[in-house]
Amino acid sequence: MSTTTLLKSLENLAEMGYVGEPVSQLEHGLQAAGLAIKAGAGEQMVLAALLHDVGHWCNPKALQMEGLGAREHDRLGAEYLVSIGLLPEIAALVGAHVDAKRYLAVTTAGYMTRLSVASRKTLEYQGGPMSDREVSGFKASPVFRDALRLRAWDEAAKEQKADRPNLEFYRAMLTRHCREPVSDAQLDHWDRFGWLRIKSWYSEGEMVSITSATDDLQARPEVPGKWMKYFEGASGQPRTLCRIENFLQYEPVYAELLQGNANLNLLSLLLKERAVLFKEKVNFKLPRGQGFSAHQDAPAFTTFGQRFHVTMMLSIDHGTTDNGCLEIAKTSRLNESLEMNEDLTLSDSAVAGFQWEPIETAPGDLVLFDSYVPHRSAPNLSDVSRRALYATYNRASEGDFRQRYFAKKRRAFPPDVEREDGVAYDAGVFNVGNPVSL
Numbered sequence: 001m002s003t004t005t006l007l008k009s010l011e012n013l014a015e016m017g018y019v020g021e022p023v024s025q026l027e028h029g030l031q032a033a034g035l036a037i038k039a040g041a042g043e044q045m046v047l048a049a050l051l052h053d054v055g056h057w058c059n060p061k062a063l064q065m066e067g068l069g070a071r072e073h074d075r076l077g078a079e080y081l082v083s084i085g086l087l088p089e090i091a092a093l094v095g096a097h098v099d100a101k102r103y104l105a106v107t108t109a110g111y112m113t114r115l116s117v118a119s120r121k122t123l124e125y126q127g128g129p130m131s132d133r134e135v136s137g138f139k140a141s142p143v144f145r146d147a148l149r150l151r152a153w154d155e156a157a158k159e160q161k162a163d164r165p166n167l168e169f170y171r172a173m174l175t176r177h178c179r180e181p182v183s184d185a186q187l188d189h190w191d192r193f194g195w196l197r198i199k200s201w202y203s204e205g206e207m208v209s210i211t212s213a214t215d216d217l218q219a220r221p222e223v224p225g226k227w228m229k230y231f232e233g234a235s236g237q238p239r240t241l242c243r244i245e246n247f248l249q250y251e252p253v254y255a256e257l258l259q260g261n262a263n264l265n266l267l268s269l270l271l272k273e274r275a276v277l278f279k280e281k282v283n284f285k286l287p288r289g290q291g292f293s294a295h296q297d298a299p300a301f302t303t304f305g306q307r308f309h310v311t312m313m314l315s316i317d318h319g320t321t322d323n324g325c326l327e328i329a330k331t332s333r334l335n336e337s338l339e340m341n342e343d344l345t346l347s348d349s350a351v352a353g354f355q356w357e358p359i360e361t362a363p364g365d366l367v368l369f370d371s372y373v374p375h376r377s378a379p380n381l382s383d384v385s386r387r388a389l390y391a392t393y394n395r396a397s398e399g400d401f402r403q404r405y406f407a408k409k410r411r412a413f414p415p416d417v418e419r420e421d422g423v424a425y426d427a428g429v430f431n432v433g434n435p436v437s438l
């Protein structure tokens, strides 16, 4: 679906009054979404807040409530959002926002008197307060809690002036939350080559919080048993931060990024089956940081018997030929391992057999590649960092191994702070082609 069309329709609502309240329809949605962001809600909730009242305008034939909007605007809105291709979880929340009001009307003392005049009037059209039976049905619904949160933002989103992001802020987020967030041409490229670049998957505005979470991660001290910090540099030389792994549980921004519905949906489209996160890392490649030797991931990712992975690279900084951006072998999709050295990097003749294409990226761009795509990168010869987040997924049917993976890696190839003197670690598959010092 075209999110541009949806955004255009929403833009036109700047002139449309919000059913008996002192703000426009557009302003009401923007305020509700802004409140959701302030409350730290996930993207699905934010979009549901933005779009919760589309039912008032999406169907010109809808029966009206005496100038107070469309009847059954909750259901109409949910159906419309599904019809234009948004993920159904958002539609389900939109479809429950009137139920939340009918629920609160009967379970919360004084709620009715706090409602605006217009909202009290529409409650009559909406079936009035819930019956006991409806209350227990609603409480058992999977969207119960989120629908109540959404309702609170809905009711507070009627200020004449409020500080909130504008509509443009949601453009990339809306695209991400479509059932088909990439074009047929992009899917075709994926099928033919096993990799895909998506520009501006995250907007500049969104990259502000992702970048600051990355700064925060980078500044974290080395703590045994937690996030895993790895360094490069020969022994005796100053250490340079090279990589941090196993951090999803410490930064909520990454939880949404790595396991939110939008990215899981994208990865599932590419894996052609439900995806599950296998592991996550940020490669820092600070100025003068080393490159990665050419390799395929497949031979290194076999620890738990999975056969196939897809890795999502999110560019945090610009990735350029000067600072050692990702390079991919020019070849049609491969399905097997190529000739390798003992350390599982590609043999010289395998490397020489390809032309290598530098994949330059801007902050917010994604590059996705499957586990047979030969890739490498050069050292960072510039004076700016080239940070990139790499998240690897496998098919859910092959199992969920993330915790076991990090536990196993921690034992075989611990971060510096957990290494014991005099122990010779055999990093094996945990250190293929990369510059982390042993």
Ligand SMILES: [Fe+2]
Pocket: 052, 053, 073, 097
């Ligand atoms: Fe509504």
Ligand SMILES: [Fe+2]
Pocket: 028, 052, 053, 154
């Ligand atoms: Fe509303």
